[in-house]
Amino acid sequence: MGEQGQENRSREGVKNQAERKWYSLIDKIWAKPNLEEAFREVKRNRGAAGIDQVTIKAFESKLEHHLEVLQQALRSKTYRAKPVKRVYIPKADGTQRPLGIPTVGDRVVQAAARRILEPIYEAHFIDCSYGFRPKRSAHMALEKIRRDLNDGYRYVIDAELKSYFDTIPHEKLLGMVRETVVDGSVLSLLESFLKAGILESGSYHLNDQRTPQGGVISPLLANIYLHPLDKTMTERGHRITRYADDFVICCRSQKGAERVLKSVIQLLEREMGLKVHPEKTKIVNSKRETFVFLGHAFKPGKRMVPSKKAETKFKERVKTITRRNQTVSVQRLVKKVLNPYLRGWGRYYGTGDIGSRFREWDAWIRRRLRAVQLRSWKKLRKLHREMRRRGWDNKELPGLRMTAWRSSHSTYAQYAMPNKWFKEIGLSSLLDIYRELHPQRG
16 A cells, blocks of 8 residues: 555656746756766767867866856856857768757757756656657667557558758747746747857858757757657557657558548648658558668568668678778777777667578678788788698698688688687677577577
8 A cells, every 4th residue: 555655646746747837947057066967968978069169178178167157157147059060961862961069068058958957858758759868768669669560550650750850940849848947047048049040151040940950958859849749649549659750650450540640740730830751751561561760670570670771881881991901900990990880780780680680790790801801911921820820730821812802701711810710809799799689599
């Protein structure tokens, strides 16, 4: 009885927090300990300098002074966010994604605001959203979709919003924030972030309808704006899984999926002013067709593997790291460059049904490293010396082109650099990562 009562009180507390209006928050944002922790977060996330050219290292060299300046500006209500620096990063489809880089000082203020606002909105948010939330991950979202498919919800609405961060209406977003946060200073601060403007190639542009993608607080604001979608779909009993602006809804029937998609488009486009991507949004019968979510392809038969795009990007990256025209210390290359990439990629995609493919890629990576080592040895006698060291007792030693790709697959290269050698130099194995993530499969 006591435990049940405690659980009820806990739930009631969360409900009360979700319904509560927050009138005084700005003093918590500019509190010195909060600003200090916000800077530590910014430092951990690294990142380039903004339009003022002040780096994180330079900011830290006069940390007390910079934090004092920010604190005074926030207290006196004179703080104004500087324009973000516009940069572009290439996308897999050949287009470019615009990214805004705030100054380090603005990133600190955004982090300070997020640290105070996030716990408040976590009491509002629903379990179906997983992107950029504490103690939530892409893997949890993927696992939820697998559960929905296993429960018989085979018709999948695979949806994506078009240029989501660039189309969020500021006034509607601030109106949503105002329903919970009544502190005028905090609302003005958020508006300052939203309307800071963009500096691109020396030209300044006003920012009327986008959240600063690349800003520390942008993911929280994006989740706030899509909360009505989560709430509406959940209240109607639909199986929605959302990660940032990507979401899927699993339905039991084709007609049901068509009806739900129509209502989703009406909510997002007519009521919220967003745009559902017409080419990337579709209904899929998961027993016959493949759909992709968060870089994972859900195949008929409930198998989950890396998408073709993710696989292509992986191979291109490994080829770049292990390019055969370099003369390097292979051990250093593995430790400093290749291993961090393999561990991160393997842990992200290793939760799927990918064991046999990981085994194939391990062999491919070893062959590429053998080619790099042959090239780095340059002289045939160095290959011979390594073969003798490993016990080659045949008096006849091979002739081999050290720069030819086929040589990396030869008996001699594999003798000089056996699989054991890669363990000796500490190469991370994708298959070992897979087995670690799936201990029950062996």
